[in-house]
Amino acid sequence: MQTIRGFRDILPETIALWQKVEKEAKRLFDEFGFKEIRIPVLEKTELFARSIGEATDIVEKEMYTFDDRKGDKLTLRPEATASIVRSYIQHKMYASDPVRKFFMIGPMFRRERPQKGRYRQFYQIDVEVFGIESAYIDTQLIFLLTELFKRLGLTGLSAHINSLGCPDCRPSFQASLLKFLESKKDRLCENCLRRMDKNPLRILDCKVLDCKNAIVDAPSTLDHLCPACTGHFETVKKTLEKQGVDFIIDKSLVRGLDYYTRTAWEIQTTTLGAQSSVAGGGRYDGLVQELGGPPTPGIGFAIGFDRLIEVMEQIETPKEISLDLFIAPLGDTALEKAYQWSCELNPAGILTELDFRGKSMKALMKRADKLKARYVLIAGDDELAKDAIVLRNMTTKDQVSLKIETLIRELIKIIKSK
Numbered sequence: 001m002q003t004i005r006g007f008r009d010i011l012p013e014t015i016a017l018w019q020k021v022e023k024e025a026k027r028l029f030d031e032f033g034f035k036e037i038r039i040p041v042l043e044k045t046e047l048f049a050r051s052i053g054e055a056t057d058i059v060e061k062e063m064y065t066f067d068d069r070k071g072d073k074l075t076l077r078p079e080a081t082a083s084i085v086r087s088y089i090q091h092k093m094y095a096s097d098p099v100r101k102f103f104m105i106g107p108m109f110r111r112e113r114p115q116k117g118r119y120r121q122f123y124q125i126d127v128e129v130f131g132i133e134s135a136y137i138d139t140q141l142i143f144l145l146t147e148l149f150k151r152l153g154l155t156g157l158s159a160h161i162n163s164l165g166c167p168d169c170r171p172s173f174q175a176s177l178l179k180f181l182e183s184k185k186d187r188l189c190e191n192c193l194r195r196m197d198k199n200p201l202r203i204l205d206c207k208v209l210d211c212k213n214a215i216v217d218a219p220s221t222l223d224h225l226c227p228a229c230t231g232h233f234e235t236v237k238k239t240l241e242k243q244g245v246d247f248i249i250d251k252s253l254v255r256g257l258d259y260y261t262r263t264a265w266e267i268q269t270t271t272l273g274a275q276s277s278v279a280g281g282g283r284y285d286g287l288v289q290e291l292g293g294p295p296t297p298g299i300g301f302a303i304g305f306d307r308l309i310e311v312m313e314q315i316e317t318p319k320e321i322s323l324d325l326f327i328a329p330l331g332d333t334a335l336e337k338a339y340q341w342s343c344e345l346n347p348a349g350i351l352t353e354l355d356f357r358g359k360s361m362k363a364l365m366k367r368a369d370k371l372k373a374r375y376v377l378i379a380g381d382d383e384l385a386k387d388a389i390v391l392r393n394m395t396t397k398d399q400v401s402l403k404i405e406t407l408i409r410e411l412i413k414i415i416k417s418k
């Protein structure tokens, strides 16, 4: 049996980097007052269709959707924002305090064509903020991302930002975009032609090369921003500059989800081939209301955890964890004793392994080497009878003999002192 295409195991050999990122991210979120939220992996299909948008790639062709036994249409979450908005509304969080700051880490599911940096089950580190309209929060989230990457020792990433405007500026932009697209009709793919009526903004996100070439000179939302959106974007840019966060204004950045308004951004890398976006986010000021809540501004981002790990693997080899102590018991009485010792030593902070299989001394020493044990405790019937258990330092090859009565205390003292 094998994993299904696009799904993979993350094995213990590679988990150290994942844990390092999780630890740094949680520490940073904690410093800035974000609270962890855990949401289901399965939701009603309608939630994603209404929030991400019917005419997006995700909803049109990438969701894992099925009818459950009662005929309800359910979908494995392709992203976290919609679910967190649902949760915010369902639990009437806005009533007690509309300002909420969340983070979550977990798997998402999209049926894309698998390749390096792109999986069908992938992981996101997601952040969402509700109830803050101020542009300072936009800046703070971009700052948080760059700060996390800095703490992880990553360089060579660039922040691309754009403003997608609001319902006030959209109609004028949409009209100008449609006019432009009409003139390029013969160069657009079928998908784009179909989307022209439904959602022309999506054409700007088409991955087909011919379409990309046809729309290089497409009008930009930036030329159509209303005064309020212009002011908002100016504050974001000015504050980023003041904070020393480098950014590139990218008028072609439209993001692949429909709910965005105003500031949108991506953190991109040049080291992962086609999958250049390590994180993406933006404002979604209309989404809470759209899904049945009171008018509430929202903003957030998601880091592609798998991609972040792949970038980190290029600069860092995971540290191997060595064992403090390997106990080599020779004989049944020794095994019984060794078992008890290991149960006392591990909780005392001495990482101890013991061999249960009754192997020969030679085989046991080989395993101790393989596990990179710093010390080996040799306990055979002979050693037990003489009350002289042998502790060997595997680096210096020095040996000391220890008494059973004081064994645990002595082991802790010796191993912890080095």
Ligand code: HAM
Pocket: 078, 079, 080, 081, 110, 112, 117, 118, 119, 120, 122, 123, 124, 126, 127, 128, 256, 257, 277, 278, 279, 280, 281, 282, 283, 299, 300, 301, 302, 303, 304, 305, 306, 307
């Ligand atoms: P997104 O751009 O669709 O945004 O995904 C965010 C990140 O997830 C991407 O930049 C990428 O690193 C990673 N990602 C996406 N698809 C895959 C895949 N198939 N394999 C590996 N990594 C992938 C969102 O999901 C929004 N919900 C972000 C957001 C939060 N906006 C506001 N709040």
